[in-house]
Amino acid sequence: MTIAHWHDDYCTGDDRIDREHRSLFDMVNALHHALESSAPLLDIRDLLTTMAAHTVDHFRHEEALMQDHQYPGYARHKQVHDNLLAKVNSLINRLERDEAVLGSEVTACLTEWLAHHIRGEDQSMIRFLQAQNQPLLQSTRTP
């Protein structure tokens, strides 16, 4: 079952950011499918670790854009990113120590987080950058 459904109102106006968001949705769905089909724990851990790595790359991309354009909401936005990564890393650590059993509440929570964050912090950031009339969202850095 698909849990993370993409909607047009999640689009930010930046194709690369949108592609990264869609990839995260795909990864949440793959994790959800693995959980629902009682996949081996190692597979679940690998899916979660892969998703975490992509999330780190994506957050670095957004954070570089914000810094390059002196986005005033940078500190708060980065804190929101850091908080999610801390939770995901804690989950991975607990899985590695066999202290956690993952259920679909994890993918439901990730889906809700993504939808809320994209429609909140991310779209606000992109609106700010577009209002500055910068060449659309080309960071000078390579994340």
Ligand SMILES: [Fe+2]
């Ligand atoms: Fe973000």
